[in-house]
Amino acid sequence: MASAADATSDEELVTRFPGFPVDFDSAAHYRGRLTRRLLVNRCDACGIWHQPPKPVCPACWSSAVEARRVSGAGTVHLVVFLHQGPPATGVDYATPYPVVTVELDEQPGLRLTSTIVGSRNDAIVIGRRVTLDWIERDGTPLPVFRLVDQQPRSTDTAGDAGAAR
Template identity: 45%
Template sequence: MSEQIDDATLVERFPWVQITHDSKHLYAGWLDKKLLIDRCDDCSAYHHPPKPICPDCWSTNLTPTEVSGSGVVHLAMHLYQGAPAPDVDYSEGPHPVVAVDLEGVPGVRFSSTVIDCPVEEVEIGLPVELTWIERYGAPFPVFRPRTASRGGEGS
């Protein structure tokens, strides 16, 4: 789906998200299973969530930049209730949500859930990698524990 994606397609594919001019490239990247983080062309700072200007130097010269999504869990929470999602059943126990310090992207934390890991093993310091699930018929970024056999590469 690497062709230019129009606004109507983004709204159709992500009806639960408030898409703005500043965030539409993030969700267009998701359709290609790419995590795009804004990087300032003037001072090289990364920032997330998307903003119209660089919070470091106030430049408007920003480029959505693909990042690997590998990182380390900085914050871990176990939710016992929350918004409905097709792959979450709170009656089966807590649902893990994490904020991950992304490697090679200084100062940026990305939040999502962790899959392929018992909830009691989701903890601060856990090395993770980006992977994708389908949620409401669209790609959705999540994390899974990194293993030596996968070499730290997401799918």
């Protein structure tokens, strides 16, 4: 399965993801998408993850960076709802379209921006836990997030209540 996707030529990869920034540094990430594996570059020298892909580690400047799989579990860091936007397959702005930046569990500050599926907009708030899911859009898999079925962490709520008293 993985070998079939890894065998995708550079030309075919660019063709499969029209309009996406597919280049030498991000090719592994997009190859991963074809088999619904979320790959993020990680430095073999110091262990730091970085996104979007760069040819050298932004922390130690090592070129020993490799695309590795992440779980896709994380926390909503930022959310906006688009009332207007460019025409896009599967996007209806009549219901404001959620765009979320998720901080992945692998590392503080490691964030990925996509959308959330399967939830009402009023449930999408900063601090909610999410898990990775995949949808098909324009013929290729797109990594998206889905709310984990729980309220914001009770410890956070308790802390806020305590501070308000």
